[in-house]
Amino acid sequence: MKHARVTAALAAAVLAGASAACSTDGGGEATTGPIKVGSINGVTGLFQTPEVPKAVQAVFDEVNEAGGVNGRELELISVDDAMNPQRSTEAALDLIQTEGVVALVGSSSAVDCGLNRGTYSKHEIVSIPAVGVDPACFTSPNIAPVNPGPFGLLTAMLYYASEELGHDRVCIDYTVLPGSGGGVDAAIQKWSELTGKELAHQELSVGEGDPTKYLVADKNAGCQAVLYNGPVGPYFAQAKTQGMEDVDFVVGANSYTDANAQAIPPGLNVYAGTEWQPYTDATLPGNERWSKIIEENEIQRTAFSQGAVMSADIFVEVLRTIEGDITRSSVTEAFKSMEPIEYPMVGTPWVFGPGEAHNPVKGSRFVKAGGGAWQVLPEGFIVPGEQN
Template sequence: MKAITARGILSLVAATALAVSLSACVSESTDTGNAGGNTEKSDLACGLANGEAASGAPIKVGAIATASGGVDFSSSPIAAQAYFDCVNDNGGINGRPIEYSYQDDALDPTKTAQLAAGYAADDSVVALVGDATFIGCDVANAEYAKAGLYSITGVGVPQACFNSSNIAPINAGPRNSAISILQYLQSEGLADRVFQVGLNTQGNGDWVAAGIDEYAAANGIDIVGSELSDPTESNWLPLLQKIKDANPTAVIIADPGPITAAILAAAEQQDMRGDITWSCTASCYDAQFGQQIGSYWDGFIANSELELVDADGTDNELWKSVMDAYAPSDAPRDTFSQAGFLSAKIFTETLLGMSGDISRDTVSQAMLGISNYSSDLLCAPWYYGEADAHNANHATREAHIQDGVYVELAGCENVNDPSLDEIVQREQSEGLVG
């Protein structure tokens, strides 16, 4: 099947109702108004944690996310907005509020480029935080690089998000996520015969599939089938027949949560669980996913790029409380939301650590200097640094569904992707992690 370009995705996705019919897996709303739960805002320790509303000159921060067009990754900027709102209720940045907004690229790379150019041209925008574009990192990075503008991206998806000079994602990325699952399956003796499923998209689905193939070849794992489907596919019977014919011991799905849910629903109708270990990348790690796919899929495995959503820990508890107090009640509580929250927290603490004027130039230098940032949400410290590639998060966890809830299956493990070698060498030689 011919690979679909980013522009080709737009025309295809516009014709599908899949994301709408399965919208319970992700939030369709881009409303970031305060509509949260019962958490008392006065109890939250955000930023200066002084309980005083910031009222000075605003500090403008933006983001670009794919929130429509068939894919919704807005949980990252929604969480970033929630944290910034909490910061602004607690003194802001030494009295100055953070004026945050994100814009939807609607799965259109042309629009991504236009939005990126708009941010780049607006000198009052000091940085980007919590971005989550499904397709546009390459065109966005080109605009940012010309303008000296940098992004602490919440969720990177295509390869370009990780091979960019001015974009540094919090998450590990779908390739790392898929390889991490394969490593786990191998360690448990479940990777004798593996079938991989993903999106037929350039720089994303093919990049992930190549990672699985490369790891499998280096470790003697038999990949018995690989199917990269159109993002608008809705008939999963041909795929399921291919899986049956291949007789795998495990299936790794690297699709967005709604698509994976549709595949699983069709597989359940065919009663295909059997002796196959079914799994998915972090796109399926959502607190509600187990209830959505039903009890038939107890034991289903997903990778978690950050801490489990129900875990203890200072930052994880703060994320949950901030979401309850400041985010819409239906906003996803997933790994991408955690990433957006953490990107905002890292940015806030970076600004609070600055002295002197706050401008694009000074903020950019401060961001590039971030190193050894530790959080219970992460398996290892996060950093920025000057480089043409950024993938600081390359250690993840695995979880599986029990009684409709994800529980930890395996703790933090480094992802053994050979493409990370240069990044790991650089972070060690430059002291970016402790």
């Protein structure tokens, strides 16, 4: 199996060796030979998603083995920015100016969107991240992730707690990361506008220390449901100690792992919101293809790898609609003018389109912890404002 390249030096060496054999469109982009596609990922550092470029590469390998796109192979150039701002900025410029990539596909960096949104607009190149993390991923003209994002998911989680679980006193114990406070505030406001409800209690600076004071405050506020996004083990161990078996806890996609399901004490009601079909059930619509890709290539099974396969699939589907040369400009035009794509792994159709902001995927499915595993709940995707 081919592997994504992760160093600019290696990329430059391959480019130099191949340049004599490739014609270009006059702007440094090859119109014969491989179709170069960039990706900026967190393989190392604080936010690690090493499975994402592997999954994108696996989809590209599948396409290449079937003859490529218009006879041209797809070449993924993945760069690890290690969540380092300078490395992320340099990676974007190198991919665009030196490598001549036609688009960015399957990025999963926590800092890419905020740092490079202006670069993508300036160079008129589109990015289809596998994992959109910060608000800039969803408010930029040239970026459209394939996930609802943490803020769209937060609105869905609040909506699930109040409208599906039927609670009037909904609370939040959250850690707000630098630069994401505006997104959290907007997500809460969106929920309030949809439901006419306000939070009964909120704490937006929950750290990784002893969670007792936050849980005691929740009890004193009469919280019926509590949304939480921090480390699972200590928090829920203390919730059990506090006797909070009558409270419905809702955690985000970052907590939706097999290990966390095993760490939640019996007797607590803990739900998790997912951005794609729950990955723990390979039989759900859309998951069959993802599971096949993951198993055949021995890639870690995570929700983020779902986004990787989806972003690669969508990119290939749009690429096949292009008549004539496949270049950066033709790829950008194809995404800006495309028709919506129904992709069963998510709750709403995905489309890029011509707008100044893009957050095409809405809604979430929910799972519940029980017996050391996550049980998929039957409601299907919850799209705030479309239920009840």
